[in-house]
Amino acid sequence: MxxxxxxxxxxxxxxxxxxxxxxxxxxxxxxxxxxxxxxxxxxxxxxxxxxxxxxxxxxxxxxxxxxxxxxxSDALFLSLDAFESEVGRLRDRITGTLRIGMIDNTVTDSGLPLPQVIGRIGARAPEARLDIAMADPETLVARLAGGALDLAILPETRLAEGLRLSPLHEERHLLYCGRGHPLFPRAAEVTETAEIARWPFVGRPYANQRELGPFPGAVMPASAANMEAQAMFLLSGGYIGYLPAHYAKAHVAAGDLRVLGTGFPLSSRLLLATRAGMRATPLQDLFLRELVAAIAARADAG
Missing domain, CATH: 1.10.10.10 (Winged helix-like DNA-binding domain superfamily/Winged helix DNA-binding domain)
Incomplete structure (x- = not known):
């Protein structure tokens, strides 16, 4: 054929x-x-x-x-993308398609200035195309390994065979409860881990119940594949759980969520994942340079 x-x-x-x-x-x-x-x-x-x-x-x-x-077909489309990039290189232009996968609700994270990076790519490589897909970490890993994505931004995961992982950014998570939860009226006063452990948690499957570490005996009868689902559980008033502080900020300001005690902060490392052994295209190189520079500039600015 x-x-x-x-x-x-x-x-x-x-x-x-x-x-x-x-x-x-x-x-x-x-x-x-x-x-x-x-x-x-x-x-x-x-x-x-x-x-x-x-x-x-x-x-x-x-x-x-x-x-x-x-x-x-994975190999076919990877070859077509590589061919397009090589032709662009010969013409001294950055062309081709960059397929980026990432977890949801990173847009409010000032330490990960992806909108700025996207704008820079558009200005420096106007003939290039960027495709962005949101998914949970497991799906991102599978799509990256299968060739449907060129790179992904995701939290640490055990499912990383065949991938090259580079640290990008530390995301700060705090412990919250929602309006209607029995702890909500005195959330700031709740500092005993034993008291917190009495209440049901919601967590993300890919975190491997890491959120329960500070709270011996706590149980997690609910799970959420992404941050929006996690927030829904918390806003229901029936669960406590962790959210990125930047994402929860608007809900806290609206009076719908409160930080429990000191927040019992956890740090979630976000990684850049690419396929091991794959040669980066000029468009990928440009994206990585702009991303690293933008993150460094935000860190220097405090």
Whole structure:
């Protein structure tokens, strides 16, 4: 089978469907209608001569051959990105696409000035394209390892085989409770860990219950995959738990959350993850230089 431009387009749509676990997520990501996505997937299936996925009331699922096509397409699209970057290098221009993954709710973290970095990339490499995807750390690691992302910003994780991890920034987390929680009226006075340990916690699965370390005997009957979900549990008044101080600030100002005691601060290290052994493109190099410089400048400014 000789690959045509229409095949590459259809394959890109198929990859988006897989990465977003169905047609609905791909619709949002690509800005296409469901009928357009169905057209591209069906056209690819007809070109290949076999079904790639099953869709219907039972949900979306890859066929065995579909999973193999998706896996093999990683190398194809990585090669296309590398080719585009190399052509840009020959033209003394920074081109190509940089696919960045990151955890949610970093935009309020002044120590991680990503909006400034994005602006600098746009000014210095106007022909380049940046794609940003938000996900939990486990998903980011899987997508990075599979070639769907070029780099990711995420907290420390045990699932890092085959990745190169570089420290970026320390994020400060404090312990909070929400309005309606029995500790809320006297939150600032609650300093005994034994008293805090009596109440149910909510935490993030990837943190491996690290938040419970200072509170022997505490239990965590609820888990949240991201910060917004964590905040929802706390705002319900039924749980206590940790949030980044920069993210919780607005809820504290609104009177909906309060810091418990001294906050029992924890530090969460954010890392930059890339695939080990992969040569960085000029666009990746530019992004990394701008990111490191922006973080250093914020740290120097205090």
């Amino acid at each position: 000789k690959i045509a431009n229409t095949d590459l387009r259809a394959l890109a749509v198929f990859r988006a469907v897989v990465e977003h676990e169905g047609f609905a997520g791909a619709q949002i990501a690509l800005g296409l209608s469901q009928s357009a996505i169905s057209f591209h997937v069906k056209a690819l299936e007809e070109r290949l001569g076999f079904a790639l996925c099953r869709r219907g009331r039972g949900g979306f699922a890859l066929t065995e051959r579909g999973a193999l096509v998706h896996a093999r």
